[in-house]
Amino acid sequence: MRRRDRHLRPASVERDLARLADGTLDPSERERVERLVAGSTELQARLREQRLAVAATRAVVHRERAPLTLHMRRPTLAARPRRRTPLFALGAIGTTSALVWTVAVLGGGQAGLTLAQAATLAARPATMSVSEPTDDAVTLPGLGVAGVPFPYWEDHFDWSATGARTDHVGGRNATTVFYRRRGESVAYTIVSGASLPSTVGGRTVVRAGTTLSIYPSIGGARVVTWLRRGHTCVLSGRGLPLQAMLKLAVWRSRGRIPF
Secondary structure, three states: OOOOOOOOOOHHHHHHHHHHHHOOOOHHHHHHHHHHHHOOHHHHHHHHHHHHHHHHHHHHHHHHHHHHHHHHHHHHHHOOOOOOOOHHHHHHHHHHHHHHHHHHHHOOOHHHOOHHHHHHHHHOOOOEOOOOOOOOOOEEEEEEEOOEEEEOOHHHHOOEEEEEEEEEEOOEEEEEEEEEEOOEEEEEEEEOOOOOOOOOOOEEEEEOOEEEEEEEEEOOEEEEEEEEOOEEEEEEEOOOOHHHHHHHHHOOOOOOOOO
């Protein structure tokens, strides 16, 4: 018989915690949620996680915006003619630069999506529940990206899937499944389309015939990435042993999970 997480919280509670953490919770709901958190040590821990995630996400976005802004200013200065430029022309240049900056940061084109941005999807709250698979199943029902399913880890590793979310960023579809085990959590994101380019600070290892890239810290979380059927998989976790994350990443249930 399948085990179920007795501490599973509805997706609506996760959303309320996320909104409380980032300051977007409606004032009329704030007192109710704070009272709920005050009466539960588990929810207090979850709120701390959400606040750390919000801070990490904002730090990553800030780091990525600065180089992009500097890069966009240089050609404007270098190309500036010696004669005086009409004010309307300067306004057009500024509008174009702002538009390019917005598209790049918000993922308006496929090239705008980076590995760091994909990893920060793990900091967003779950928006839907996860169905229990049938007996002896090794993947989660109804969840996947471009035919690539998510693993069911509870029977083998005691990691239960507690929720999921889908995002459309940079012209790509990305689905994230959140897993928990005894107060620990990991997020598994699959991004559609061609593989995301690697970023600085990583190293490569090979486990069970799969090449994995390891990043000690992206937004404060350890990140492991690899390819399944040409699509990028991103596993994010905080405070978890690296070997445990690598084991989860390459688990195939003796070939029953398609890679």
